[in-house]
Amino acid sequence: MGRFIVRRLALMVIALWVVVTVTFFLAHMIPGGPFDREKPVPEAIKKNLEEKYHLNEPMWKQYILYLNDIIHGDLGPSFKYPDRTVNDIIKESFPVSAQLGFWAVLIATFVGISLGSISALHQGGLIDSFSMFFAILFISLPSFVIAPIFQYIFGVKLHWLPVANWGSWEHMILPALSLALGPTAVIARLTRASMLEVLSNDYVKAAKARGLSGLRVLIVYALKNALIPVVTYLFPLIAAIFTGSFVVEKIFNIPGLGRYYVTSIYNRDYTVILGVTVFYAAFLILMNLLADITYALLDPRIRYE
Amino acid sequence: MALLEVRNLQTYFYTYAGVVKAVDGVSFSVDRGEVLGIVGESGSGKSVTAMSIMRLVQQPGKTVGGEIIFDGIDLLKLSDREMNSYRGKRIAMVFQDPMTSLNPTLTVGYHMMELLSRDPNLKTKKQKIDRAIELLRAVGISEPEKRLSQYPYQFSGGMRQRVMIALAIALNPDLLIMDEPTTALDVTVQAQIMELVKEIQERYHMAVIFITHDLGVIAGFADRVMVMYAGKKVEEGDVYSMFEKPLHPYTEALLSAVPKLDMDRSQRLYAIPGSPPNMIAPPPGCRFHPRCPYAMRICAKKMPVAVSTDDREVYCWKVFKEMGVVESV
Ligand SMILES: Nc1ncnc2c1ncn2[C@@H]1O[C@H](COP(=O)(O)OP(=O)(O)O)[C@@H](O)[C@H]1O
Ligand SMILES: [Mg+2]
Numbered sequence: 001m002g003r004f005i006v007r008r009l010a011l012m013v014i015a016l017w018v019v020v021t022v023t024f025f026l027a028h029m030i031p032g033g034p035f036d037r038e039k040p041v042p043e044a045i046k047k048n049l050e051e052k053y054h055l056n057e058p059m060w061k062q063y064i065l066y067l068n069d070i071i072h073g074d075l076g077p078s079f080k081y082p083d084r085t086v087n088d089i090i091k092e093s094f095p096v097s098a099q100l101g102f103w104a105v106l107i108a109t110f111v112g113i114s115l116g117s118i119s120a121l122h123q124g125g126l127i128d129s130f131s132m133f134f135a136i137l138f139i140s141l142p143s144f145v146i147a148p149i150f151q152y153i154f155g156v157k158l159h160w161l162p163v164a165n166w167g168s169w170e171h172m173i174l175p176a177l178s179l180a181l182g183p184t185a186v187i188a189r190l191t192r193a194s195m196l197e198v199l200s201n202d203y204v205k206a207a208k209a210r211g212l213s214g215l216r217v218l219i220v221y222a223l224k225n226a227l228i229p230v231v232t233y234l235f236p237l238i239a240a241i242f243t244g245s246f247v248v249e250k251i252f253n254i255p256g257l258g259r260y261y262v263t264s265i266y267n268r269d270y271t272v273i274l275g276v277t278v279f280y281a282a283f284l285i286l287m288n289l290l291a292d293i294t295y296a297l298l299d300p301r302i303r304y305e
Numbered sequence: 306m307a308l309l310e311v312r313n314l315q316t317y318f319y320t321y322a323g324v325v326k327a328v329d330g331v332s333f334s335v336d337r338g339e340v341l342g343i344v345g346e347s348g349s350g351k352s353v354t355a356m357s358i359m360r361l362v363q364q365p366g367k368t369v370g371g372e373i374i375f376d377g378i379d380l381l382k383l384s385d386r387e388m389n390s391y392r393g394k395r396i397a398m399v400f401q402d403p404m405t406s407l408n409p410t411l412t413v414g415y416h417m418m419e420l421l422s423r424d425p426n427l428k429t430k431k432q433k434i435d436r437a438i439e440l441l442r443a444v445g446i447s448e449p450e451k452r453l454s455q456y457p458y459q460f461s462g463g464m465r466q467r468v469m470i471a472l473a474i475a476l477n478p479d480l481l482i483m484d485e486p487t488t489a490l491d492v493t494v495q496a497q498i499m500e501l502v503k504e505i506q507e508r509y510h511m512a513v514i515f516i517t518h519d520l521g522v523i524a525g526f527a528d529r530v531m532v533m534y535a536g537k538k539v540e541e542g543d544v545y546s547m548f549e550k551p552l553h554p555y556t557e558a559l560l561s562a563v564p565k566l567d568m569d570r571s572q573r574l575y576a577i578p579g580s581p582p583n584m585i586a587p588p589p590g591c592r593f594h595p596r597c598p599y600a601m602r603i604c605a606k607k608m609p610v611a612v613s614t615d616d617r618e619v620y621c622w623k624v625f626k627e628m629g630v631v632e633s634v
Contacts (some may be wrong), residue, residue, distance in 0.1 A: 203406055203409070209361060210392060225408065300412075
């Protein structure tokens, strides 16, 4: 297990380096520069700025400088907000995204697994048909469609919850639900399929034939094994929800990392684009590592490979 | 009184295509310490019979009629909870495919300890571990201490079937049902497992229902044999007399399908002509008649009645006629 983790960590570093490199050069290919404004900045100032941020150096040198900074955990300053560093921006806004993501993932996991297992246990029954109908519906509805519908119904019409903005727990409900619905549907379907597969296994039949209690068979034999594929989906999902909430953050005007990310692209704020991308990549890769570790913990056949 | 008495068991599957009468009015009994073989081609209802006794028939199947009297109690009348207390403890079962019968995410030791915690005589963990080791040793697994902490994938097929047998006998059941326990194994391993099964049966003097589609496998093991065809019993009798002189044409056909040691290489193995019947719309009369070389007109019309002699029970019009019973139908 130790060796397994070390090997994965090494791969992780390589993957991160590739991401940094590719994003670095892609970001510099965006036409225009960070100091292009409608009213042009005076040449002298622009030159000073470019010197300050090493933009006058050849590309490869900028790249080396940037790599060096990253290794030291410094993602550099923002071009757009000179008083703040990229580290500051992430420190401020990621907790907001993470909080939102946490609730969304929690809802999706809990509701998805429950619905999926109940559906599997009562295959073809009313609950099954009902939840699978909604699963298909919500899988095909992207969050940017669900979010405005929620805003309209629960915010504008019913006045139950705030339409947008961030602050209290009430502000969190609609965006968290908008984010959670799709993944809930995916998890429910995944759990159901996996559970049905596991329930048809001989070892479940054999466990019943040994007279083990129904609850024991359900949890130790069926659910535990059925969740293996769900777990592999769960961690990339966490990464996707934590990082992929740009649209929902934008719609609900939430000061999360996603919103900064989108804005930084409009502003050609290279360091923010780069920094956030690297941060997202690191987070994603870390989640995959966690998925692999959990997978190995759940399934001994993988652990000993 | 017999340990197990199955009377007129009916287990049907309600499929979209129609009702499959997988077990259609089967009766038999097993005494304490007796070995009953159940044979028949695949699809004849052997596994469904076994699963009906365990009351583990899955949807869309359902036992719709009959009685399963075990030690004086009709299992079909028990509550789910009461039935569960019979499973493993009084009636145990070993399945066909050892490769898939153990939970791949649990150690062999976990499987055993979990079951042994239902044994009231084993109070401490130490006692349970000792018993688990003793059981593994009893089924011929070497280094049982080490094996306990291993996972199923670290065991070969034969070894896994030994584990399944150890689990089956762990709580000293009165009846052991084995559903083709050697079919999925290599021939040499098959022979070893058969040796083990015989040894275990003798040592613990358990009643065994041994299901197989191969008459040859049970020749030296079973006391009695029941032959099933298309959800019905067609013949039952003492194993020696059945092998000596099969009465039902289907039993005869099954016997000729058993390869013999003295068989010349050039002799072709006999296969029963025709194919198993459609179970949703089985042939009228005797279900075997379309494949039977001796079929008479009545066979297609009327279900054969039982012909019983002291050691045999046969459902066949030809036998009925030859036995000299007055032709009344
Ligand atoms: N889940 C099921 N659904 C429908 N039919 C089934 C099911 N399980 C078994 N059967 C039918 O029951 C009959 C007997 O099956 P089985 O007892 O498994 O035969 P075998 O003698 O090979 O063990 C077969 O014809 C099969 O089609
Ligand atoms: Mg079978």
